[in-house]
Amino acid sequence: MTVSRVTSAEVAERAGVSQSAVSRVFTPGASASAKTVEKVRRAAAELGYRPNILARAMVSGRSRMIGLVVAYLDNQFYPDVLERLSNALQQRGYHVLVFMAAQTAGNIDTVVEEILDYQVDGIIAASVALSSDLSDRCRAAGVPMVLFNRAQDGEGFSSVTSDNAQGGRRVAELFLAAGHERIGYIAGWEGASTQRDRELGFTTRLAEAGRSLHAREVGNFRMEQAAEAARRMFCVPAAERPDAVFVANDHMAIPVMDTLRSEFGLSVPGEVSVVGYDDVPAAGWPAYDLTTVRQPAGRMVAETVDLLLKLVEDEGTPPRNVEVDGQLILRGSARIPEGWDRT
Secondary structure, eight states: OOOOOOOHHHHHHHHTSOHHHHHHHTSTTOOOOHHHHHHHHHHHHHHTOOOOHHHHHHHHSOOOEEEEEESOSOSTHHHHHHHHHHHHHHHTTOEEEEEEOOSSHHHHHHHHHHHHHTTOSEEEEESOOOOTTHHHHHHHTTOOEEEESOOOSSTTOEEEEEOHHHHHHHHHHHHHHTTOSSEEEEEOOTTOHHHHHHHHHHHHHHHHTTOOOSEEEEOTTOHHHHHHHHHHHHSSOGGGSOSEEEESSHHHHHHHHHHHHHTTOOOTTTTOEEEEEEOOGGGGSTTTOOEEEEOOHHHHHHHHHHHHHHHHHOTTOOOOEEEEOOOEEOOTTSOOOTTOOOO
16 A cells, blocks of 8 residues: 655645745745744644655755765764764754765775765765865865865865874974983874874974984874884883884874883883873773873864855855864873973
């Protein structure tokens, strides 16, 4: 037995309003009086009516859907960001389609082609790499894109990041003020702008003080690879081990701390200071008490949503790159210089 769908005309008749009034009630951002909204929603509930979003999209030319591409969710920073982005977009009348992609450029290209098939109004790419012509393809399709927690060289890309270079400088200033002599760095994935800029700010500030890295390894933003990087860095005579290590994000800093404590028997921060980047929830746990640079996720999400929707709603909006300043959060994993206040 086939059950016919309830139409907006039937809802209008039951509510005693026009069909256009029903349309306004179910159109995000449209104007309708509180009395009309109450009558229409009551009638819709009684009849079991649901608006046909796809049909509305065909008429308006807008799907009110945003494609969100993420590279991985094992880093605690991204589930939080995903929830914030989804909530912020829904408050603005948009819905989110989530797609997973690997960090490499080729994978994101394939995923974006799939997203475009869904007729999305815009795309947010979170911590993924793009090929050089991807922005042109999206622009040709009339679909703006904003990069979240990544920046891209060249014109035509809009992005929102924390001020990664400034964050790296702040970590270097902490280590210098604390009197550390052998300073190490464990890098993230070297194709990421976040990794590049954090290391650049860090090493530039060290160079200004006449210092350079004592040791460097790569952890690729992966926990197990970060632990291996720590083993390589510290499998040297005790006198040659770093006495301070900046790790490119908290997701790696946590296994680095575990490795230094459990496998090398080192005291953190008594024998080695460890600093991360992001300020994920686990950074504040007593087991880690991790000094880190906080990525202001709330402000970054707000900037991303505002920027993307301006691009969606006004095709003449120029691309923009936004950097949001992040605070150095002083906790117990790093030696705190005299006069510096712990958070």
